[in-house]
Amino acid sequence: MGDILVLAEHDAGVPRRITGQLLTAARERGAGAVHAAVFGDKAAEGADRLGAHGAAKAFVWDSSEADAYVTEARTAALVAALQASGADVVLFSSEPFTTDVAARAAVRVNAGIITDAVDLEMDGDAVVATKAIFGGDMISRCRVRPGRPQFIGVKANAFTAQEAGGAPAEIVALDVQLDDTARRASVVDVVEQESGGRPEMTEASIIIAGGRGLGDAESFRLLEELADALGGAVGASRAATDAGWYPHQHQIGQTGKTVAPQLYLGAGISGAIQHRAGMQTSQAIAVINKDADAPIFSIADFGVVGDLHKVIPPLIEEIRKRRE
Amino acid sequence: MRIICPIKRVPDTAAEKKLDPADRTVDREQSDPVLNANDEWSIEEAMRISERDGAEVIALCMGPDEAQSTIRKALSYGLDGAIQISDPALHGSDAVATARVLAAALRQEQFDLIIMGNQSSDARTMLVPALLAEFLDLPALTYARKLEIDGSTLTVQRESPSGHVVVQAQMPAVVSVVEAINEPRYPSFKGIMAAKSKPLDVRDLAAIGVDAADVGLEGSWTQVVDVVARPPKEPGKRVEDDGSGSVGAKALAEFLAERKFI
Numbered sequence: 033m034g035d036i037l038v039l040a041e042h043d044a045g046v047p048r049r050i051t052g053q054l055l056t057a058a059r060e061r062g063a064g065a066v067h068a069a070v071f072g073d074k075a076a077e078g079a080d081r082l083g084a085h086g087a088a089k090a091f092v093w094d095s096s097e098a099d100a101y102v103t104e105a106r107t108a109a110l111v112a113a114l115q116a117s118g119a120d121v122v123l124f125s126s127e128p129f130t131t132d133v134a135a136r137a138a139v140r141v142n143a144g145i146i147t148d149a150v151d152l153e154m155d156g157d158a159v160v161a162t163k164a165i166f167g168g169d170m171i172s173r174c175r176v177r178p179g180r181p182q183f184i185g186v187k188a189n190a191f192t193a194q195e196a197g198g199a200p201a202e203i204v205a206l207d208v209q210l211d212d213t214a215r216r217a218s219v220v221d222v223v224e225q226e227s228g229g230r231p232e233m234t235e236a237s238i239i240i241a242g243g244r245g246l247g248d249a250e251s252f253r254l255l256e257e258l259a260d261a262l263g264g265a266v267g268a269s270r271a272a273t274d275a276g277w278y279p280h281q282h283q284i285g286q287t288g289k290t291v292a293p294q295l296y297l298g299a300g301i302s303g304a305i306q307h308r309a310g311m312q313t314s315q316a317i318a319v320i321n322k323d324a325d326a327p328i329f330s331i332a333d334f335g336v337v338g339d340l341h342k343v344i345p346p347l348i349e350e351i352r353k354r355r356e
Numbered sequence: 357m358r359i360i361c362p363i364k365r366v367p368d369t370a371a372e373k374k375l376d377p378a379d380r381t382v383d384r385e386q387s388d389p390v391l392n393a394n395d396e397w398s399i400e401e402a403m404r405i406s407e408r409d410g411a412e413v414i415a416l417c418m419g420p421d422e423a424q425s426t427i428r429k430a431l432s433y434g435l436d437g438a439i440q441i442s443d444p445a446l447h448g449s450d451a452v453a454t455a456r457v458l459a460a461a462l463r464q465e466q467f468d469l470i471i472m473g474n475q476s477s478d479a480r481t482m483l484v485p486a487l488l489a490e491f492l493d494l495p496a497l498t499y500a501r502k503l504e505i506d507g508s509t510l511t512v513q514r515e516s517p518s519g520h521v522v523v524q525a526q527m528p529a530v531v532s533v534v535e536a537i538n539e540p541r542y543p544s545f546k547g548i549m550a551a552k553s554k555p556l557d558v559r560d561l562a563a564i565g566v567d568a569a570d571v572g573l574e575g576s577w578t579q580v581v582d583v584v585a586r587p588p589k590e591p592g593k594r595v596e597d598d599g600s601g602s603v604g605a606k607a608l609a610e611f612l613a614e615r616k617f618i
Contacts, residue, residue, distance in 0.1 A: 102495070102514075102523045102525070103486065103496065103498075104495070127517070128474075128482060128498070128499055129516070131483065131486070132485075132486040132496065135487045135490065136486055136490040138452070138487075139452065139487060139490040139491060140490070142577075143577070144450075144452065144576075144577030145451070145452060145483060145577075145578070146578055147482065147483060148480070148481070160581055165478070165479060165480075165583070166367065166369075166373050167369050167477065167480075169373055169586060170373060170375075170382075170583050170585055170586060171583070171584050171586050172581075173580070173581040173582050173583075174578055174580045174581060175579060175581055176577060176578050176579075177576075177577050177578065177579055180577055213493070216495045216526065217495035217496070217497060217523055217524070217525040218523065218525070219521055219522070219523055220511070220522040220523060220524050221521070221522035222516075222519075222521050223519045223520050223521070223522070224519045225518060225519040232518060233517065235517075238617060262612075262617060270535075273536075280501065280515065280535060280536035281515050281516070281517060281519075281536075283535070286369050286393060286477050287393050287394055287477070287535045288535065290480060294617075295612075295615070305369050305370045309369050309477070316615055316617075317592070318608060318611060318612070320608070324596075329592075330589075331589055332592045332594075333589075333593070333611075334592050334594075334595075334607075334608065334611040335592060335593070335594040335595070336594075336595050336597055336604035336607065336608050337594065337595070337596045337597060337604075338596070338597025338599075338603075338604040339599070339601065341601075342597065342599070342600065342604075343597055343601045343604040343605050343608070344601075344605075345605075346602045346605035347604075347605040347609060350606060350609035351609060351618050354609065354613060354618045355618060
């Protein structure tokens, strides 16, 4: 009892940052062994390196079939990894595609499932997860009922990844047999937009967000430049995505994404309740807005009352100077 | 074709939330309940398919008697009718219990497509579309920003963090939609009047064959330990720029350096 299986995220074998964060959380809090499950094309390539973060074994399904079908191929693999590992806790990244996989697997193994945890503590064998609800107005602690497998989704940047200097993880190749149901939804095409090398918004530790105050799509280039100076991602308010100034998948707020980065820097965003519902649990909040009465100032750790078009160019210069 | 749109009654995001001290659930009726925003896109998409291909569109809502005002609001968009699952035992159900109930109701229905919002604004677990598909043993195409139907083949642009993925499945299937999929209409006066007389089929747990022991606060597989209001934030520092930009830029850079972001 008490072993934890971490569902690892990777890009062609290179572990994503969230993977180290999940393994660190599992290692620091769990009483038993920590294992990893790694699926997808080239999954085997970096799996042994997860040992550095504390994974004893890596249950690997290195197959392009994991990427060729929607959700259910990976669901079958997760169930197989869970059974092979003997773990009774699964930690996964609370991002949309992985949450779908975890949801289906939870039903198959009669597990309770919780998403968007920002902190974890142990109460005996039970994981108690802390999460924001009602757009961050309230903080809830919840757990899976005793006697069931526990599936816990964790938000990016809730934990800081720390290597533990462990031995390479023992690779255990999973034999995943897909039936027709696992193949009934297939991936036909993958279309990547130009990211400019910026991190994905939901995983980034720094997010620079822009709103109506930017005035046009072109001004988002300024925001991208600031994001690049800080190594962050770019987000947008609903007003900005509705206006077509930035793609919808970058929308932060009630009808878009919920983010909780280490730094949220909002420019030209007044801070309507629907936007705050997507970002108010960010660890540090800085804002630039020319309207001194904008509600965003009420939740900001630091606010500049000023014109973002005037403030951001010298800010970028200042950041570059300090980074030299 | 028959399309079913699961919908949810949620507290208004702007409303002050009041907790019931007895069971730590939110007193939803004291929180200006409204139709979940993301359900407007699923309803709109279903109506567009209906207008193009002639589908019957039915709303499905799990909720107490009071939820009927939300159901009538959904019907005002032009839907053909609604099913409500209402039972006192449902109070406090988690995402898995909710999906179990919706699935049980759907097993009693003939349908080709289930279209729903990708998230509800209250709990935002984003779990229910995948859970529902799993309980019904159906494929799920979630986070759709574009939906095309050709015969029985569904093709969806699935929004990804870095672009999109084109995915395909055969009907029947579950589709969840994101805001980018369409621009929802406003209900017409005619629609609002017609909604009052649209058929509403109310079922309790016995009628859909779900054991009360599997739902509600006690039957859910997760439980809430405690809920507290987020502590109010200390007011932060504020700097007025002088119009040149440099005063604000310097002060902000100083803050970023203090917090070790530079």
